[in-house]
Amino acid sequence: MSQQLPGILLFVSLAIVALALMVWGWRRRARRDAGIAAPTGPARGTRRASFGGLYVATTRHDQPLDRLNVRHLAFRSRVAIAVTDAGVALDMPGEPTVFLDAGRLDGAGRATWTIDRVVEADGLVLVAWTADDGTVCDTYIRLQDGDPDALVAEIERLRTDFASAAMGAEL
Structure with a gap:
């Protein structure tokens, strides 16, 4: 046992250092991203479609390896998605509830990977949106209930309807 003690102490020390570095990194990321906020509030409008799945991550737009520590979107979770008008x-x-109104939506599409998650080809739904501070974010969702193409189509239809209504209001 006395011969194993230095090895055990070394392993425990390395584990403590690794955990401390992870906590330090996450807190640093939280400070870096403190100005980025996910808009919260109840869902508004008439429901067009509902989906169920897993929220995977939020990253900077077109940077799928740069996870953002956005309040209310920091950790993986089950998610119910409702697309309204x-x-x-x-x-x-x-x-x-995180509510991305139609004016914030910058697009939707399919993805195969993001930070620490790789799935079959086009297995993730990517929703691009703009935070209050102007940061464009990509939120990744893995659907379990429903067709990913249907979710992408509903979001794109919502964006088209919003753009049409905005142009009509300008005239």
């Missing part, structure tokens, strides 16, 4: 609602257990 006013926006997209992400409802996760223990968090307020």
Whole structure:
């Protein structure tokens, strides 16, 4: 046992250092991203479609390896997605509903990978949106209930309807 003690102490020390570095990194990321906020509030508008799945991550736009520590979107979770005629609602257990109104949506598409998650080709749905501070974010969702192409189509239809209504209001 006395011969194993230095090895055990070395392993425990390395584990403590690794955990401390992870906590330090996450806190540093939280400070870096403190100005980026996910808009919260109840879903508004008439429901067009509902989907269920897993919220995977939020990253900077077109930078799928740069995870953002955005309040209410920091950790993986189950998610219920509702597309309404006013926006997209992400409802996760223990968090307020994140509501991305149609004016914030910059696009939707399919993805195969993001930070620490690789799936079959086009297995993730990517929703691009703009935060209050102007940061464009990509939120990744892995659907379990429903067709990913249907979610992408609903979001794109919502964006088209919003753009048409905005142009009509300008005339």
